[in-house]
Amino acid sequence: MGNLADYIESYLKRLLENAEQGMIELQRRELAEMFRCVPSQINYVLTTRFTPDRGYVVETRRGGGGYIRIVRLSFRPSQDRASLIETEIGDEITERRADSLLLRLEDEGLLDEGDRAFVKAVLERETERLHPSYRGTVRASLLKAMVMLLLRE
Amino acid sequence: MGNLADYIESYLKRLLENAEQGMIELQRRELAEMFRCVPSQINYVLTTRFTPDRGYVVETRRGGGGYIRIVRLSFRPSQDRASLIETEIGDEITERRADSLLLRLEDEGLLDEGDRAFVKAVLERETERLHPSYRGTVRASLLKAMVMLLLRE
C-alpha cells in the first residue's frame, strides 16, 4: 500500500466513515493540492476505486462552486439481503467483479480478511479446471452460495 | 531439497509464520534480486507451492507500487477432513448422495439441522435452471464450497 492513489483512497474512506449519511462533498483542486498532485489524479482514484462495483456513486458539478460528491451505498439497511446479493452477482460474474464484491463486503465489515481469502481460494480452486465458458456461471453460483452462508444470521 | 524453488518456498513460509494475520506482502523484483534469479522464478514458486489447494491465496498488483501478497488461510478444514470431503464428493454428485452426505454430517454433529436445510436449499436453487448434464458437477462444487465453509476451524 505504498502509492499515492492508495493514500488518497484511504483518506477518502476515512472521511466517509466519519460522515453523516455516508456521503462527502469536496473539491478536486483542494484535494489535489493537499496531496501535491495534479487534479486528474483525483479522477484516476475515483474511477478506479470508487466504482459502483465497490459500492460507491460519484456525482460532480463543474464551474464555480463545483464539487465532487461521493456516496457510499450500503448492504446493511437492506431488508432483503438475499435478493440484493442475487442482483449484485447475477447469473455470471468475472473474477474481477467477484473480487470487487468481496472487497466491498470486507469494507462494510460484513466479512473479515480471512473469510474473504477463504472464499477467493475456493472460487479459484473450483473454477480453474472448468472450461472457460462455464467459469462465469459456476463462479456466480459458488459466490452466491458462500456469501449467503456467511451473511446468514 | 536443494533447489532454488525450495529455498524460496521455505523463506516465504518462514516469513508467513512470523507474520501477524498470516499475511505477507512483498515485491517480486526484490525477492528475485535477493535470490539472484529472474523474476519469473518467483511466479513459478507461487504457482507450484502457494496454491489454494494448499491453503494459500496470492493476490498481486502490477504497476507502480505493485506487490505480491500471500495470505495463509487461517481456518482451513483440517487435512483429513478436507480430503474426506474431496473423496466423498468428488467431481460430481447426485442429489440423493448429497442429501445423505449432509444427513451424515448432521448425525456426526458437524452440522445442525438449520445448516443442513440451508445448504440443501441452495443446492436446489442454484442447480435447477442448469442443463441436467451439468448439474452433477456444479452440485459437487457448491457442496464442497459450502461444507468447507461450515467445517472450517
Added chain:
DNA sequence: GCTCGAAAGGTCAGGAAAGGTCAAAGTCGT
C-alpha cells in the same frame, strides 16, 4: 437577456514501473 471570462471539473494519451506468460533449455532421479 446576452456575452464573456474565470473557476470549476473532465478526457486522453504517453511514459515509467510494476508484475505475468510461455516456451525453450537445463537438471536430476530412475
Added chain:
DNA sequence: ACGACTTTGACCTTTCCTGACCTTTCGAGC
C-alpha cells in the same frame, strides 16, 4: 534415455501518474 521438475529470458499486460487541452457553470457588466 526418459520424464518430471526447474530455471531462464524475451515479450506482454496492467497500473500509476502527469500534463496538455476540453467542457460546464456561474456571475458581472452590458
